[in-house]
Amino acid sequence: MKRLFYLVDAIDNVESISDDLHRDGVSNWRFHVVSKDEAGLYSHHVHSASVLDRTDLPRFVERG
Template sequence: MKCIYYLTSTLDSTGHITDDLHDAGIGDWFIHVLSKDETGLSKKKIHSSNYLEKLDLLRFGIIGAIVGFLVGLFAANLLKTTQPFGPDVPNIVYYAIVGVITSFGAWEGGLTGIASENKKVALFHDDIAAGRYLILIYAHKEKEAIVKSVMQSKHPEANLVAEDSYFYNPLSTLKRV
């Protein structure tokens, strides 16, 4: 599935875009809008974005888990090598140490991610702060051409600003078009 990013200036335009995409067979769950005007989106019954799109929870959670895993491996290896509790410690204890420290790293990374704007959406921070609407359209490969056709023919006021890969990878970067 590909995510196609469009920017538009007005709430009315955003509403017409979502209506036209619905008419073209794109479901409401595949259209998300980021805006500082959440009330306007709610009044027009436009599907707003979710926390995973707004915040960097996944990216920092994954990074925290990786760091935690490496620290856990180091700690378990250090304890196994130095044997401060004697030579009779079962291996499950070392696995548990790695698991607990990995989980702690993922948790700490998630907390950092909750406090951070999504790296991909941060490219459009100034546009959103200026009152523009960022429309994220998730399209299967066979619907991609339909989305682009509807947007080109009916909504020239909306600017195609980015496209994300078919596989959602929170560690990848997004480039503006």
């Protein structure tokens, strides 16, 4: 599995990257966006990351 990380400074850039990924056949369930502005992601129709994506919780549970 590959992971790509994009660091952007504006939600408009995220929307542009999202449109590019959709055009290449990547669905919303294959990429997630971490942002402090959850409302902005919702208003731009960008799929936000879950708690499991934002934290390293599964690894800590395994080590538990």
